[in-house]
Amino acid sequence: MTQTIANSTLLASTEKRYPTFTIPENIVVKCPKCKEMLYERDFKRNLKVCQRCGYHGRLTASERIDLLVDPGSFVELDANIISADPLHFVSQSQVYAEKLVNEQQKVRANEGVTIGYATIEQMPLALAIMDFRFIGGSMGAAVGEKITRSIELAIDRHIPVLIASASGGARMQEGIYSLMQMTKTSAALAKLGKAGLPYYSLLTDPTTGGVTASFAMLGDVIMAEPGGLICFAGPRVIEQFMHIRLPEGAVTAEFVYQHGLIDAVVSRHELRKVLARLLRFHAQRDTSVGPFERE
C-alpha cells in the first residue's frame, strides 16, 4: 500500500524554506517560492498551488474540508468547545484570555481545529482539520479534547478517522495542560487501533512540536503535502542547539519521506483520490482484527 501511494507522490524542489504567505485582496499574488505573479482567481482555482513551481499555500480548515469531502456532506460537531485558560496566563505582551477572544474574532472560529464527519466518494469518515491561523494551530486543552472526540466518534460509528495537522506544537499559554493532550490523543488512537479502525494522518505546512510528537506521527498511513515543514524542533532551534548547519531542504515533507518517517508525499490535487482509495481498501477488508491494531 505504501509503495503504491509513494509512486504517485510529487517530490517538489525544496531548496529553501519559505515564509508564511497570505493572499491579499488583490488581483494578483506573488508566489513566495518562484516569485511568479499569479492571478489570484487562478491561484485559488488551482487549490492555492502555484501553477509554475508547485508551491502549496496554506489552507484554512474550511477550505481543506471543501477540498477533501463530498460537497455538502460535512457535519461539524462540538464547534462551541473553547479554551478555559486554566493557568490564567498573563505575559508581558499578552493576556491569554484576551488573545483567545481576538483570535476567535479574527479567524471566525472558536478554536484551532474543526471536527465532524463527512463522506469521500460516499464512504464515511470522521474528521479533525487543524487551522494554522488560530494561534499558530497550537494544541491546548480544547484542541486536544476536540481531536479526541473525533477519534471517539470514529470508534462509536465504526468508521475511519482523518486528522489533518497544521501546528506550531503545544500551546505554551496552557503549560502542562497542553502537554497532557499528547497522551490523551495518543491513548484515544490506541483505542481506535484496538477497534480495528484505520487512522489516516495528513501533515500540512507546518506540522511541528507536540503535534508531531503525538497524534500526527501515529497514523496507520501518514501523508504530507509537498514542501511542508515537518519536524519536532524547527530548523533554527536545531541549528542553535546542535551548533550545526542543516542541509538545504532538511525537515521538509520530502526529507522526512526520504528518511522513512512518513509513507507518502501527496500533491493536493491527488489527496482526495488517494484518501478514497484508502477508504475503499479499508471497506473491502475485515475490520475486526488485523494490521491496524496497535499495542
Ligand SMILES: [Zn+2]
Ligand atoms: Zn511558484
